[in-house]
Each structure stands twice: as C-alpha cells, then as structure tokens.
Amino acid sequence: MTNRQLFLHHQAQTSPAPIGLEIVSASGNYLYDVDGNTYLDMIGGISVCNIGHRHxxxxxxxxxxxxxxxxxxxxxxxxxxxxxxxxxxxxxxxxxxxxxxxxxxxxxxxxxxxxxxxxxxxxxxxxxxxxxxxxxxxxxxxxxxxxxxxxxxxxxxxxxxxxxxxxxxxxxxxxxxxxxxxxxxxxxxxxxxxxxxxxxxxxxxxxxxxxxxxxxxxxxxxxxxxxxxxxxxxxxxxxxxxxxxxxxxxxxxxxxxxxxxxxxxxxxxxxxxxxxxxxxxxxxxxxxxxxxxxxxxxxEQLIATVAEKEKLFHALLKHPKIKAVRSMGLLIAVELESPERVIEVLQKCLGKGLFSDWFLFAPNCIRIAPPLTITSDEIRLACEIISYSL
Ligand SMILES: Cc1ncc(COP(=O)(O)O)c(C=O)c1O
CATH class of the missing domain: 3.40.640.10 (Type I PLP-dependent aspartate aminotransferase-like (Major domain))
Structure with missing residues (x-):
C-alpha cells in the first residue's frame, strides 16, 4: 500500500474529504510534497509555526x-x-x-x-x-x-x-x-x-x-x-x-x-x-x-515586523469578489460570498503552490496566518495567487 492508502485505511479520518497532501519536508515558510511540489504555507500548522518550520x-x-x-x-x-x-x-x-x-x-x-x-x-x-x-x-x-x-x-x-x-x-x-x-x-x-x-x-x-x-x-x-x-x-x-x-x-x-x-x-x-x-x-x-x-x-524581533506585513496584505488583497478582510496582525480572514467559493479558491491556490484553509465558524473566509517570518515578496506572491484563483 502507498502512504496515501495507509492514511485512508488505517488512520482515523476527521473529515469526509481530507486535503491529503503528502508532505516529505518543511522548511522556513514552505512545505514540499512527495511529487516535488512546493507550497508557500499560509497557515503555519494553524498558528503553530510562528518562526517558520524547523527553525x-x-x-x-x-x-x-x-x-x-x-x-x-x-x-x-x-x-x-x-x-x-x-x-x-x-x-x-x-x-x-x-x-x-x-x-x-x-x-x-x-x-x-x-x-x-x-x-x-x-x-x-x-x-x-x-x-x-x-x-x-x-x-x-x-x-x-x-x-x-x-x-x-x-x-x-x-x-x-x-x-x-x-x-x-x-x-x-x-x-x-x-x-x-x-x-x-x-x-x-x-x-x-x-x-x-x-x-x-x-x-x-x-x-x-x-x-x-x-x-x-x-x-x-x-x-x-x-x-x-x-x-x-x-x-x-x-x-x-x-x-x-x-x-x-x-x-x-x-x-x-x-x-x-x-x-x-x-x-x-x-x-x-x-x-x-x-x-x-x-x-x-x-x-x-x-x-x-x-x-x-x-x-529576531519578528513581532515588530507584523504590522507592516499586515498592512501589505490589506493593500494587495483587493478584488471585487473579496467582501471583507478582517485582521489582527497576521491573523487574517478574507471573506468571500460562500463556503463553496472558499473551497474552490483554496483548491486553485493549492494548484498554484499556496497552502491555506478556512475557519471553523467562518467557512466563508480564507485563513491567512502564515509564519511571522514571511517576507514582503512572499506576501506579494501569495496575494497574486489568491487574486488569480478568485
Ligand atoms: C483558541 C484555541 N484554543 C484551544 C485550541 C485547542 O488546542 P489543541 O488543538 O492543541 O488542543 C485551539 C486549537 O485550534 C484554539 O485555536
């Protein structure tokens, strides 16, 4: 059996359709999968990897x-x-x-x-x-x-x-x-x-x-x-x-x-x-x-960089299909018209090398909570991919 088959057969599942990426390594702000794809990580293990992966x-x-x-x-x-x-x-x-x-x-x-x-x-x-x-x-x-x-x-x-x-x-x-x-x-x-x-x-x-x-x-x-x-x-x-x-x-x-x-x-x-x-x-x-x-x-004085990075996300996340952007530092919710739309956009983002997610009680919002180590260029890339996917 492949790891994916073992995951589906022998590991407890928490949702009917898990994302199922098979990650082989992670470093800094990136995840790497078994097929050689690279993903810019927008969620940092759900606000765990504030200093990036494997500091x-x-x-x-x-x-x-x-x-x-x-x-x-x-x-x-x-x-x-x-x-x-x-x-x-x-x-x-x-x-x-x-x-x-x-x-x-x-x-x-x-x-x-x-x-x-x-x-x-x-x-x-x-x-x-x-x-x-x-x-x-x-x-x-x-x-x-x-x-x-x-x-x-x-x-x-x-x-x-x-x-x-x-x-x-x-x-x-x-x-x-x-x-x-x-x-x-x-x-x-x-x-x-x-x-x-x-x-x-x-x-x-x-x-x-x-x-x-x-x-x-x-x-x-x-x-x-x-x-x-x-x-x-x-x-x-x-x-x-x-x-x-x-x-x-x-x-x-x-x-x-x-x-x-x-x-x-x-x-x-x-x-x-x-x-x-x-x-x-x-x-x-x-x-x-x-x-x-x-x-x-x-x-590394990462916390002092958060406000600027938050501002940059706000400046770049402009699209007619975005209904609102709410944030508190680098905890950002991008509100779309429906949860279905969020799932579609997240899948497109994944295809373009951007890994993100939604919120438990706000499934109509894309979660943006990257490692605080994210750079300005990476923020620009992330926002381009989100706009393209929208
Ligand atoms: C605000 C908050 N409290 C508690 C928890 C639970 O933490 P854990 O998953 O480590 O049990 C979470 C997890 O997402 C959380 O976001």
Missing amino acids: PDVVAAIKKQADEYLHIMVYGELVQSPQAQYARLLSEHLPATLDCVYFTNSGTEATEGALKLARRATGRTDIVCCNNSYHGSTMGALSVMGDEYWRNAYRPLLPGVWHHNYNSPELINAINEHTACVIIETIQAESGVLPPDTEWLKQLRKKCTDTGTLLIFDEIQCGFGRTGKLWGFAHYDVVPDILLLGKALGGGMPLGAFVASHALMQQLTDKPVLGHITTFGGHPVCCAAGMAGMKALLN
Whole structure:
C-alpha cells in the first residue's frame, strides 16, 4: 500500500474529504510534497509555526535535549531544567500575577486544567463563555465551545455552562455569584478574526473582579506575536487571572500551558493532592524546543515586523469578489460570498503552490496566518495567487 492508502485505511479520518497532501519536508515558510511540489504555507500548522518550520535553533535544542534525557517522570515531581527554565522565561514576559506555569501536552488540556482550577479555587460550578469560540475538543473544552453543531452529538456535556455573544453586554450580565470563571479567546480566531471592544473587555474584567469570578483568556491561537504584540491581551491593558497557551508555545512540538499566580496554582497541590496530573505534559524535549522557539521569536524581533506585513496584505488583497478582510496582525480572514467559493479558491491556490484553509465558524473566509517570518515578496506572491484563483 502507498502512504496515501495507509492514511485512508488505517488512520482515523476527521473529515469526509481530507486535503491529503503528502508532505516529505518543511522548511522556513514552505512545505514540499512527495511529487516535488512546493507550497508557500499560509497557515503555519494553524498558528503553530510562528518562526517558520524547523527553525535551526529549535532543531538544535531538540537534539541537545534528546542526548540528555527524554521522559523521566510525570510532570511536577522531578526538577527538569527545560520545564523550569521555560517557565521562568514565560514569567519574565508576563505580568507579575501570571508567574506560575502548568505545562500540558496540548491546548485543550490547558483549557481543562484551567476550568478545573477555577472550580477548585472558587468552589463554584458555573462557566460563562462565548458563542463562536473554540477552546479544544475534549469534553470540558467542548462544553464551552460556542457552536451547537459541534457540541450536540456529544451531549450530555458539563452543566452550568452559559454561552453569550462575544462583545455583548449579555455576557457580562450573566456573571454572578455562581460563576466560577469566564473563558474567552482574547481575539476570537475561528469566528473569522473578531477582536474585543476595549471597553467591553475592561467591563468584563471589572465584573469578574467584583464577583470573585476568575477570568480566563485563551491565547492558544493568538499568542506569541501573531497579533503584533507578544500577547493578544497586551493590546487592551487587561490582565486575566488564568492564561491559556499552546500552538506556537512548543516551537513546533506539542505543548500547552495554563498560567496563573503562584497562590492560585497552589490550589492544585492539596485536597485532593495531585489535583491535576499528566504523564507527558511539559515533556522535556517539547519545553527545550519551545524555549528555543520563543527566544528566536524575541531575538529576531519578528513581532515588530507584523504590522507592516499586515498592512501589505490589506493593500494587495483587493478584488471585487473579496467582501471583507478582517485582521489582527497576521491573523487574517478574507471573506468571500460562500463556503463553496472558499473551497474552490483554496483548491486553485493549492494548484498554484499556496497552502491555506478556512475557519471553523467562518467557512466563508480564507485563513491567512502564515509564519511571522514571511517576507514582503512572499506576501506579494501569495496575494497574486489568491487574486488569480478568485
Ligand atoms: C483558541 C484555541 N484554543 C484551544 C485550541 C485547542 O488546542 P489543541 O488543538 O492543541 O488542543 C485551539 C486549537 O485550534 C484554539 O485555536
């Protein structure tokens, strides 16, 4: 059997018609397939590869750590330098109240950990969250996902979960003395790029503080420079109680984290002891890779280039068939008339060497979230291919 046949027969499928490109290597801003085709990558593994594919510092860190030790013991029991060092680096670049990191394997596990922490710390049960939000696919994360189409087949889900529109006063009004936490994406990604109103976010923060409710920001997709600042919340001068990280956190390796104050995180240590545990979360190779990736992101000053690149996309994405272009840094949604049209255009783009995708709750939008290392010439090429395909 060929790899494609094995993929279709022996691997679980997640959609009826997978893209099915067979990639043999990836480097920088490009993917290479088994037939010798090159693709300019417009999605970077869905906001994972912010510093490009296989950054040499990340590859070196992986090799170095592999020569020292791989898995030794579940997270949180032994002192493992890559975890401790990366936790410190993250804390140094976060507000003082976000100084304690719990590493997980994935974004959805970060969501689960944060929801548990909120219930444990407040002694309350209810959760307020947003329509059109995505926080992961496990049961807790699915319960706070903002779309009935995806939730319904898996009921019963968590009770006491209240969905309201992002940026709506109803969401703030729904917070009361039963609410353990509010969880939102700092910038809603899968709804086709929706930033918060600053005033709404400030009022949300105040209502959470007034009612003793914990505020959780999910920056799994919008963190690590994607929006033009290191963190999405840095645009708004509002600090959450718990921050969720993932995707680019691992520099291309699987890693997630929830981050809170040391005092808050202490809740997971006792009554019950081992309140949240993981075998592989914070794997030393992933932490070494992630730390090298974050250092490269900062040292190469990639974040400072994001605003110019965003502007260039806007200047070049002009076509009568484009209904709107929404963006927050290099998280860009190009809205067309219908999801069918998006699929057609994406297929044409692929034929011309451009790899892109759509958004979960906005299938009428093309996703543009390339590595932040994309050059001006590559942006011009990408926009030419999109215009041609349109
Ligand atoms: C905003 C957001 N939160 C959580 C997740 C879940 O992360 P993971 O797929 O690593 O579980 C995603 C993944 O796309 C995401 O975009």
